[in-house]
Amino acid sequence: MLDDQVALDLVFHALADPTRRAIVERLTRGPASVGELAAPMPMSLAAVMQHIRVLEESRLLHTEKLGRVRTCTIAPEALVRAEAWLGERRILWNRRLDRLGALLDEDEKHGTENEGTSS
Amino acid sequence: MTAAIHGSFTVERVFDASPSRVFRAFADPVAKARWFVGPAGWSEIERSMDFRAGGREIAHGRFSDGTETRFESRYHAIVDGERLVYVYDMYVGGALLSVSLATIELTRQGTGTLLRITEQGVYFDAEDANDQRREGTLHLLEQIATHLPD
Numbered sequence: 642m643l644d645d646q647v648a649l650d651l652v653f654h655a656l657a658d659p660t661r662r663a664i665v666e667r668l669t670r671g672p673a674s675v676g677e678l679a680a681p682m683p684m685s686l687a688a689v690m691q692h693i694r695v696l697e698e699s700r701l702l703h704t705e706k707l708g709r710v711r712t713c714t715i716a717p718e719a720l721v722r723a724e725a726w727l728g729e730r731r732i733l734w735n736r737r738l739d740r741l742g743a744l745l746d747e748d749e750k751h752g753t754e755n756e757g758t759s760s
Numbered sequence: 761m762t763a764a765i766h767g768s769f770t771v772e773r774v775f776d777a778s779p780s781r782v783f784r785a786f787a788d789p790v791a792k793a794r795w796f797v798g799p800a801g802w803s804e805i806e807r808s809m810d811f812r813a814g815g816r817e818i819a820h821g822r823f824s825d826g827t828e829t830r831f832e833s834r835y836h837a838i839v840d841g842e843r844l845v846y847v848y849d850m851y852v853g854g855a856l857l858s859v860s861l862a863t864i865e866l867t868r869q870g871t872g873t874l875l876r877i878t879e880q881g882v883y884f885d886a887e888d889a890n891d892q893r894r895e896g897t898l899h900l901l902e903q904i905a906t907h908l909p910d
Contacts, residue, residue, distance in 0.1 A: 723765040726858065726883050733799055734771045734877055740795035741785055745777040 652724045655699035660684070661692050668702055668715040675704075675711045768880040779866040779873045783841045786864060787811050798829065813838055817846070827853050842866055858883045 655661055664678055679689040693713060696702045701724075704713050775782050785791045789809040798804070798821050805828070806820040812835065819831040833848035844864040850857045860881030867874045 723767055723883050723885065727767045727769050729799070730860075730879060730881075731769050731771055736800075737795055737797060738771070738773045738875070740797065741782075742773070742775055744791075744795055745775055745781060745785070748781075749777065 651699035652701060653728065655696050655701055658692065658695075660689075661696055664689075664692060664696060664713075665701055665715065668713060672712050672714040675713065678713060763885045765883045765885055766881070767883060768878065770879075771877045773875050774869055774872050775875060776872045778871075779868050780841045782866055782873045782875060783844075786844055787838075787840075799823075802829065811835065811838070817848075829853075856884060 656665070660682065663682075667673060667678060675686070675690060675693060678693070679686045682689050693702070693704065697704055700716050702713050702715050704711050706712075785795065789811070792809065793807060796819070798819065801824050802821050803824075804819070804821045806818060809815075809817040811817075815835045817831075817833040817835070820828070822828045828851075830851040831848055832851070833846045835844070835846045837843065837845040843866070845862070847859070847861050849859050858881050860879050863876075863878045865876045865878075867876070
């Protein structure tokens with residue numbers, strides 16, 4: 642189910658927004674209705690619902706409608722931690738490749754390129 | 761018992777250097793030690809590397825809070841200047857966190873090199889999640905949010 646780069650990109654996108662991070666943080670303390678989530682937010686209920694939809698699409702949370710109340714629950718933490726694990730590995734690689742790129746540029750400047758162009 | 765969760769990702773980067781130069785940065789232990797670092801706040805305790813099919817690589821270190829991490833890898837396939845395949849175990853605080861298959865591919869692109877890294881892994885998730893772990897997860901999510909690629 643995580644065999645897809647798209648899934649991780651959705652999580653990155655979802656967590657790029659402070660309002661959505663606040664919603665995730667609130668839900669780690671337990672399920673809440675859309676109204677409860679919206680109450681402390683300085684925005685319309687419709688705007689909060691839009692954020693919830695993004696989080697739901699990224700599978701960070703799921704919602705369930707009982708009667709007139711829609712309740713949000715954080716996705717199983719294992720899933721969240723697995724996404725975080727993948728994100729962490731990717732961040733680490735990007736950090737390494739930044740360093741590698743800088744070193745390759747530096748070596749070239751110092752004229753240490755001493756090999757053929759074939760590969 | 762822990763849950764086994766599977767995942768994969770790909771990272772690509774173009775370097776203004778020939779494939780053989782980029783490959784050397786992976787093959788030469790001295791060159792690799794200059795860029796193959798751990799996460800921020802991580803310091804090295806032990807490092808070794810035997811660059812050949814069947815050879816091992818170890819990168820052992822710790823975070824400022826004392827938590828030790830250990831990367832134990834074995835090279836499976838090496839094609840000079842083109843490809844590198846290895847499998848690594850990742851230990852955090854003495855527990856096995858993940859086992860991953862990594863493929864590094866180098867392709868000439870103009871005068872430069874396209875480097876593609878693909879990792880496919882299994883992540884072992886402990887079921888006894890407590891508040892401390894939850895805090896850790898939230899911290900990790902914050903870290904990701906502040907390091908977004910775009």
